[in-house]
Amino acid sequence: MVGAIHELPIKGWIDTKGVKMGARISIPVRRIDAKEKAGGWTKYIGDYQFKNLQHGRFLRSERARAKIIEIKKPDFPEGYYYIDASDIPSSGKNNIQMIKDDWRVFAVSDVKYIGETIAVILGPDKQKVLDLLNRIEVIYEDLVPAFTFDDALSCKGGAVYGDNNIFSEYLLNVGNVDNAFKDAVKIVEGKYETGFQEHLYMETQGLVGAWEDEKITIYASSQCPFYIRKSVAVTLGVPVEDIRVRQTTTGGAFGGKEHFPDVIATPLAVAVNKVKKPVAMIYDRIEDISFTSKRHPSKITIKTGLDKSNNIIAMDIDTLVNGGAYESSTTIVLQRAILHGIGVYNIPNARIRGRAVATNTFPSDAYRGFGAPQGLFAIEMHMSHVADELGLDSSDFRRKHFIKTNDITITNAKMHDDVKLPEMFEKIDEMSDYSSKVKEFANDPVKGIGIAFVNHGGGFTGNGEQAIIKGVVKMKRLEGGKAGLYVSVVEMGQGLQTTMRKIAAKELGLDYEDIVYDNPDTDIVPDSGPTCASRSIMVVGFLVQECAKKLKAKWNEGVGVEAEDVYKHPDGLVWEQETLQGDAYPSYGWGINVIEVEFDPVTYEVKTTGIWAVWDIGVAIDETIMQGQSSGGVIQALGYASIEKCELKNGTFMQHTMADYTIPTSLDFPKVETCFIDNPYKYGPSGAKGAGELVFDAAPPAYAEAVQNAIGKRIYDIPVTPEMIMEALK
Amino acid sequence: MKEIKFILNGKEVSVKADPLKRLLDVLREDEKMTGVKEGCGEGECGACAVLKDGVLVNSCMIPLGAAEGSEIVTPEGIRETDKGKCIIDAFGDAGAVQCGFCTPGMMMATEALLTINNKPDESEIREALSGNLCRCTGYDLIVKGVQIASERGKDLW
Numbered sequence: 001m002v003g004a005i006h007e008l009p010i011k012g013w014i015d016t017k018g019v020k021m022g023a024r025i026s027i028p029v030r031r032i033d034a035k036e037k038a039g040g041w042t043k044y045i046g047d048y049q050f051k052n053l054q055h056g057r058f059l060r061s062e063r064a065r066a067k068i069i070e071i072k073k074p075d076f077p078e079g080y081y082y083i084d085a086s087d088i089p090s091s092g093k094n095n096i097q098m099i100k101d102d103w104r105v106f107a108v109s110d111v112k113y114i115g116e117t118i119a120v121i122l123g124p125d126k127q128k129v130l131d132l133l134n135r136i137e138v139i140y141e142d143l144v145p146a147f148t149f150d151d152a153l154s155c156k157g158g159a160v161y162g163d164n165n166i167f168s169e170y171l172l173n174v175g176n177v178d179n180a181f182k183d184a185v186k187i188v189e190g191k192y193e194t195g196f197q198e199h200l201y202m203e204t205q206g207l208v209g210a211w212e213d214e215k216i217t218i219y220a221s222s223q224c225p226f227y228i229r230k231s232v233a234v235t236l237g238v239p240v241e242d243i244r245v246r247q248t249t250t251g252g253a254f255g256g257k258e259h260f261p262d263v264i265a266t267p268l269a270v271a272v273n274k275v276k277k278p279v280a281m282i283y284d285r286i287e288d289i290s291f292t293s294k295r296h297p298s299k300i301t302i303k304t305g306l307d308k309s310n311n312i313i314a315m316d317i318d319t320l321v322n323g324g325a326y327e328s329s330t331t332i333v334l335q336r337a338i339l340h341g342i343g344v345y346n347i348p349n350a351r352i353r354g355r356a357v358a359t360n361t362f363p364s365d366a367y368r369g370f371g372a373p374q375g376l377f378a379i380e381m382h383m384s385h386v387a388d389e390l391g392l393d394s395s396d397f398r399r400k401h402f403i404k405t406n407d408i409t410i411t412n413a414k415m416h417d418d419v420k421l422p423e424m425f426e427k428i429d430e431m432s433d434y435s436s437k438v439k440e441f442a443n444d445p446v447k448g449i450g451i452a453f454v455n456h457g458g459g460f461t462g463n464g465e466q467a468i469i470k471g472v473v474k475m476k477r478l479e480g481g482k483a484g485l486y487v488s489v490v491e492m493g494q495g496l497q498t499t500m501r502k503i504a505a506k507e508l509g510l511d512y513e514d515i516v517y518d519n520p521d522t523d524i525v526p527d528s529g530p531t532c533a534s535r536s537i538m539v540v541g542f543l544v545q546e547c548a549k550k551l552k553a554k555w556n557e558g559v560g561v562e563a564e565d566v567y568k569h570p571d572g573l574v575w576e577q578e579t580l581q582g583d584a585y586p587s588y589g590w591g592i593n594v595i596e597v598e599f600d601p602v603t604y605e606v607k608t609t610g611i612w613a614v615w616d617i618g619v620a621i622d623e624t625i626m627q628g629q630s631s632g633g634v635i636q637a638l639g640y641a642s643i644e645k646c647e648l649k650n651g652t653f654m655q656h657t658m659a660d661y662t663i664p665t666s667l668d669f670p671k672v673e674t675c676f677i678d679n680p681y682k683y684g685p686s687g688a689k690g691a692g693e694l695v696f697d698a699a700p701p702a703y704a705e706a707v708q709n710a711i712g713k714r715i716y717d718i719p720v721t722p723e724m725i726m727e728a729l730k
Numbered sequence: 731m732k733e734i735k736f737i738l739n740g741k742e743v744s745v746k747a748d749p750l751k752r753l754l755d756v757l758r759e760d761e762k763m764t765g766v767k768e769g770c771g772e773g774e775c776g777a778c779a780v781l782k783d784g785v786l787v788n789s790c791m792i793p794l795g796a797a798e799g800s801e802i803v804t805p806e807g808i809r810e811t812d813k814g815k816c817i818i819d820a821f822g823d824a825g826a827v828q829c830g831f832c833t834p835g836m837m838m839a840t841e842a843l844l845t846i847n848n849k850p851d852e853s854e855i856r857e858a859l860s861g862n863l864c865r866c867t868g869y870d871l872i873v874k875g876v877q878i879a880s881e882r883g884k885d886l887w
């Protein structure tokens with residue numbers, strides 16, 4: 001039985017002033033932050049005025065791998081400073097405490113990638129700071145750098161990390177792969193590659209460190225205020241309570257402001273600790289594109305064995321991701337890539353070897369999807385290629401292998417979700433006319449259509465929510481019939497300021513505008529964990545719902561009464577972190593995209609002529625906000641799949657500006673036709689599951705398959721550029 | 731350093747600065763018009779969009795000297811007018827605003843479009859917004875916001 005399938009209110013709009021959150025939470029409201037943002041009232045980090053503000057710039061490595069022999073500095077005028085590792089207090093350390101703490105706050109004696117922080121130069125006048133920076137000369141002795149997967153695996157120039165350049169390695173196995181391959185009547189193999197991707201949030205990275213009330217306060221455009229607090233405290237060697245972090249309204253993040261602000265905040269805090277004045281570290285766009293983390297490039301090889309009836313009986317996958325010079329979150333990204341490695345399929349015998357390698361490239365880090373888009377691109381393209389090899393319809397072939405409720409996953413656990421992919425396929429087929437177009441375009445020389453099926457695990461992997469995060473939320477009854485909501489997850493464009501209010505308001509029977517929820521300040525809110533991993537609504541939102549119930553029960557005790565809720569892992573889930581065995585995620589979002597394209601045989605340009613998306617995100621907390629996520633995620637993913645090329649040459653990104661790293665404009669893609677199906681999740685607020693990353697996952701393989709069908713040649717890599725098509729057609 | 735006069739949001743202002751200083755910096759730093767955002771500083775993103783003598787321009791590409799004697803309108807100059815309110819409300823109801831960093835620039839582009847064409851179709855809207863980048867929305871709901879503004883604001887433009 002399909003849950004209620006409802007279209008979005010595409011036509012017209014709803015004036016929601018004064019609407020109480022009724023039984024159906026999904027009915028859209030006007031975003032609480034819309035007016036202030038649209039009119040330019042909202043302040044972002046660069047819009048605040050700080051008294052006596054100093055401007056900081058980083059002295060960065062210009063070499064990918066080298067010894068630092070000498071740093072020649074000009075005389076610094078009074079009030080201008082050169083801050084480096086020697087300014088870290090003796091109680092602190094020169095490490096950035098992220099998931100791993102290997103990334104150094106300041107490079108000392110050697111450098112490992114182009115852009116590595118060596119020092120902070122600061123002073124009252126921006127231009128003078130730049131002049132000083134330009135007059136500093138660093139003398140290097142070059143070493144042999146490693147950039148590619150091959151360089152890393154062969155330890156070119158000696159290992160960058162450990163003795164083999166492998167940050168981490170996993171082996172997942174279900175069934176008996178070697179035996180099954182013996183029975184295979186046909187074997188198909190393919191190698192799939194994805195590149196770097198720049199986040200290109202419209203607001204660049206920016207933090208201001210200030211010395212207030214005898215303590216360091218960091219104002220940050222960021223996803224995770226408590227991550228910054230922890231890393232700064234460790235670097236300075238002080239208790240976390242001595243550091244205050246206040247999130248400023250964040251102009252887009254997409255994972256780029258999950259850990260990377262720590263890389264800015266730690267040297268910044270060392271500087272503020274020394275000069276005791278406010279210091280701004282706000283990147284300009286060229287710095288931001290050139291010297292921030294990107295999505296992990298991947299190289300994935302898949303070998304599939306089939307029986308006589310064209311059923312997949314075995315699959316062997318080898319996954320590599322490039323973590324760059326420091327590990328940071330790379331191991332967790334690798335985990336997600338392999339945990340999504342066989343996609344939405346039931347493969348009885350499957351094995352995935354995953355390795356994250358070290359190179360002398362800018363450290364890769366979090367980006368919407370966190371490894372899943374790479375794994376899903378490879379498996380979806382491969383399934384398409386296997387079908388092609390067998391002369392079968394690509395979607396029929398994939399649908400035949402769909403995982404079902406209670407089937408065994410790659411981590412040897414049962415799939416607990418109520419999997420509605422078949423119904424979702426029917427829906428998208430009806431919306432897009434996919435099946436008839438497949439036939440219609442089969443012999444068309446320029447048109448193509450592609451489809452992709454994905455899922456995305458919500459929240460931290462395994463029992464991470466319980467073992468590592470232990471999220472806490474608080475609420476309080478305020479004057480005037482209002483309630484305060486205290487959480488550490490942030491609004492970064494995804495709508496949290498509105499959706500969280502809706503969740504709380506629904507339980508309390510209040511108007512969503514009567515919930516007070518400010519940008520998090522670590523001195524005020526409890527640690528509900530970071531804003532990432534599609535966890536904010538599903539995990540923290542559920543805590544908010546439960547907390548609101550508690551507050552409601554105590555409401556009559558009067559103004560000031562408080563309630564708190566702490567994360568509790570859903571019953572019956574098991575997880576073994578070392579071996580990645582058990583229930584990898586408490587639940588999954590599911591999705592299907594269909595993309596239609598037309599290519600120009602003269603210029604090799606591809607024009608997208610139709611985009612359709614069907615999602616199972618449990619229940620949408622707000623349909624308009626979710627439509628915005630769907631359109632935004634799909635278009636960002638289509639950029640990744642088509643035009644967003646970020647090339648590395650001798651350790652430097654070749655793209656430095658928005659003119660050479662181009663993202664989709666309003667003209668590049670048509671409207672994303674979106675539909676959500678209801679499939680409530682027991683442990684999500686009003687049944688909602690994670691959604692922010694899922695919406696990125698399906699478009700790249702759907703697009704690549706569409707192009708491959710249009711040009712009649714298989715596609716293995718993204719971005720699919722006109723040059724690549726020309727090459728393929730040669 | 732030179733004293734340069736221009737009209738800003740209907741009031742004459744005079745700024746003493748290097749005529750090569752970017753209008754964007756003059757607006758943000760000297761005039762505290764922080765509704766004007768810097769997204770790229772190279773004329774690519776439209777976050778710094780303002781109207782110069784009624785024409786949509788990127789203020790990061792305009793040296794102060796070139797603004798002499800002209801009429802400059804920033805988001806602050808239209809957000810409280812009937813047209814500005816109409817656009818802001820329409821953006822709010824359409825769900826056009828996510829992180830909001832591009833949105834004031836989108837409002838300026840919408841104002842410029844509706845002034846010359848108060849009943850644009852989807853492709854005209856997409857064309858008019860094509861100089862303004864948005865990384866969050868995928869543009870669909872901004873396009874819808876412009877449609878709503880044009881429907882509701884029939885008599886305004």
Ligand code: FES
Binds near residue numbers: 768776788
């Ligand atoms: S800041 Fe002016 S166009 Fe981007």
Ligand code: FES
Binds near residue numbers: 202827863
């Ligand atoms: S809303 Fe974030 S860039 Fe447009």
